[in-house]
Every structure is written in C-alpha cells, then in structure tokens.
Amino acid sequence: MSIAFAGGEQVDPFTLKDEDGYFWLKGNLHSHTTNSDGKVEPQRRVDGYVSHDYDYLCLSDHHRITRIDSVSVPDDFTLIQGVELHPDNPFGGQRHHFVCLNLEDDIDAERMAPQHVIDQVRAQGGQAWLAHPHWSSISVARDVLPLEGLAGIEVFNTVCQCMGRGESGIHWDDWMEQEHRIYPMLSNDDLHSDPEDPSSGRFDYYRGWTMARVKDRSAESILEALKSGATYGSTGPEIHDIQIDTSGDAAVATVKCSEAQRIYGVCSTYGAQHYDPSGMFEEATFTLRPGAEWVRFEVVGPDGSKAWSNPFDLT
Ligand SMILES: [Zn+2]
Ligand SMILES: [Zn+2]
Structure with missing residues (x-):
C-alpha cells in the first residue's frame, strides 16, 4: 500500500x-x-x-x-x-x-x-x-x-x-x-x-x-x-539529483548536491547519515534504515546552511 x-x-x-x-x-x-x-x-x-x-x-x-x-x-x-x-x-x-x-x-x-x-x-x-x-x-x-x-x-x-x-x-x-x-x-x-x-x-x-x-x-x-x-x-545548498533504489531489503539513496559536510536521510522509522571524514563531498550513496515508508533529505553545507527535499514514498 x-x-x-x-x-x-x-x-x-x-x-x-x-x-x-x-x-x-x-x-x-x-x-x-x-x-x-x-x-x-x-x-x-x-x-x-x-x-x-x-x-x-x-x-x-x-x-x-x-x-x-x-x-x-x-x-x-x-x-x-x-x-x-x-x-x-x-x-x-x-x-x-x-x-x-x-x-x-x-x-x-x-x-x-x-x-x-x-x-x-x-x-x-x-x-x-x-x-x-x-x-x-x-x-x-x-x-x-x-x-x-x-x-x-x-x-x-x-x-x-x-x-x-x-x-x-x-x-x-x-x-x-x-x-x-x-x-x-x-x-x-x-x-x-x-x-x-x-x-x-x-x-x-x-x-x-x-x-x-x-x-x-x-x-x-x-x-x-x-x-x-x-x-x-534551502538556506544555501543546492540539490541536483536524488535517486532511490528500493529493490533490496533497505532502500539505497544517491544524492548529488553542491558541496556538503553531511546529508541526513530522515525516515519515517529511524534516520541515516552520510558523512565523509576526509572532507566535503558533492555526491553520496548510502543505505537507509529498513522498513521506512518515506524518507526526506537534509543536505548540510560547509557553513551549516541547509537544504530540505520533500519526502519520497518508499512503499
Ligand atoms: Zn506568521
Ligand atoms: Zn509572516
């Protein structure tokens, strides 16, 4: 459903x-x-x-x-x-x-x-x-x-x-x-x-x-x-693309954006984060928590400014 x-x-x-x-x-x-x-x-x-x-x-x-x-x-x-x-x-x-x-x-x-x-x-x-x-x-x-x-x-x-x-x-x-x-x-x-x-x-x-x-x-x-x-x-970052692969047990998200320090995948269950300890990035692929019905993304720029996607239906 x-x-x-x-x-x-x-x-x-x-x-x-x-x-x-x-x-x-x-x-x-x-x-x-x-x-x-x-x-x-x-x-x-x-x-x-x-x-x-x-x-x-x-x-x-x-x-x-x-x-x-x-x-x-x-x-x-x-x-x-x-x-x-x-x-x-x-x-x-x-x-x-x-x-x-x-x-x-x-x-x-x-x-x-x-x-x-x-x-x-x-x-x-x-x-x-x-x-x-x-x-x-x-x-x-x-x-x-x-x-x-x-x-x-x-x-x-x-x-x-x-x-x-x-x-x-x-x-x-x-x-x-x-x-x-x-x-x-x-x-x-x-x-x-x-x-x-x-x-x-x-x-x-x-x-x-x-x-x-x-x-x-x-x-x-x-x-x-x-x-x-x-x-x-947004208050700063650009979001260029979001693709979500729902074929596996847990959805996998790929986000392309302007320079970011981290991306949150805010889910209807528990959240997920992408973070690269080596520095800023402009593309991230990461696995979301299983069982979520929707996910929305928050992209955090180098200066702490943010962008918010709308939620995606994962069902
Ligand atoms: Zn008001
Ligand atoms: Zn007002």
Whole structure:
C-alpha cells in the first residue's frame, strides 16, 4: 500500500529533465510590507528580491491581500498574490498563521474557525500553508490534526530562525507520522525589516528560499510545483539529483548536491547519515534504515546552511 500525498498527485522534481524543458526557479512565498507590519513599501520589497536574483515572490501581508498589480516587476519575475491569515485557534494553542497563496478575494479570517478559512481559500483555488509552527508553539496533535486541506508546512522561516525557532522539521515529521500522509514544504524568509537599514533589522532577508521545478515562469506553473512537491527548500545548498533504489531489503539513496559536510536521510522509522571524514563531498550513496515508508533529505553545507527535499514514498 502506498502512502498518500496531501496535494493529490506528488511529482518528484528530479524526474523532470532539462532536455524536456524544465528548469529551477528560486522564490520566497512569505514577506511583509508597510501594508502590514513590514518596514518597506511593496515596490521596494519586490525590488529587493529582483536585485537578489530571485525569480518569484509573494507579498504575504497580514490579514489583507497586497495586490500584485500595485507593483511592477521585470518580465522574467513572477508575483504570486497571497496573504498571511490568522484564524482563531479553537483547539487551545496560539492563533494560527497560514500563508495563503493564489487568492483573489480578501477573507476576514480573524473571527473564523481555521477549517472555515482553509475551505474558503481552497474554494478560491488557493493554497493554505501551515506557517512556522515551531515559532507559533503549535502542537500538531492538538492544533493541526483536527484540520483538513492544508497544502503543507513551512519547514524553514528566516525571521523565526532569528528568534531561535526557525526550523519546523520535527512538526513536519510528526504530522506525517500521525496522518500517515506525505506533505510538501516551503522554505521562506518572512522578512519584515529593511535590508538597507541594518538598525531596523533582524537579518531576516534573502536567507530562505524554495526552488520550484517548472517549464515556464507563470504563477500557475509555480503554484502547481509547490502543491505537487516538485520543489526543494534551502538556506544555501543546492540539490541536483536524488535517486532511490528500493529493490533490496533497505532502500539505497544517491544524492548529488553542491558541496556538503553531511546529508541526513530522515525516515519515517529511524534516520541515516552520510558523512565523509576526509572532507566535503558533492555526491553520496548510502543505505537507509529498513522498513521506512518515506524518507526526506537534509543536505548540510560547509557553513551549516541547509537544504530540505520533500519526502519520497518508499512503499
Ligand atoms: Zn506568521
Ligand atoms: Zn509572516
């Protein structure tokens, strides 16, 4: 029996070949402007990402959509319209934070139950992502399991990292364990500060991104890649290829990446690590623990920065 994927059909980005016209786009789906509590105006926020060689961005201000037609971008830069919504949390935890992508109409979420908000986002053809659950002190068992229809999880958030709770990998694994279902991830900045004014900032910019495997630069193609898991997240390393041989008793993984000091194979059972005592490497083949239903990979770069693959179904 195969393990279910939350977003319908899962797509392995490493099966989408250059020769078939696929390429990677680098983007950030979580940012704030002066339309909520960000320090810079929407146009300057966009310009910052354009000048730092990103390919796509969402201005996900709190509560109200910042319209993408209120700013201008080069032809080869893609804006995704969205918002960060904060529905009530009736389950006992703190207020929820959902990064909602591809929305046309505002949703007055603050007095709504979280399930109602997810349903309204989906009714518009949008995606509701569980943002920074570690930072929000969200308990998967208490606050997330009652919900249905979230697109996935923000596994890394730069501004939360500045406050010591940037990674939500444990929440991700726990969620998949309890639902017996694979969810894809996002890696985002969630920046609020002004990168040009160090006194305003928490160094919360240009450090977390999501790579999407697409055939064109349209918002539709990027959104489809996010939802289907044709992505990886990063704060530095590149993942070039992942192949998994499941023919033996235990799966064997081969990962190709930019220079790495170690790779973790995070499994639904127990993890595995590749480490080369002689130094950095760009390719690793290693055996995973037997009996795992899924594995996801974390690549650690020379400076400790990380990349996260989406989980692979091993069943
Ligand atoms: Zn938030
Ligand atoms: Zn935010």
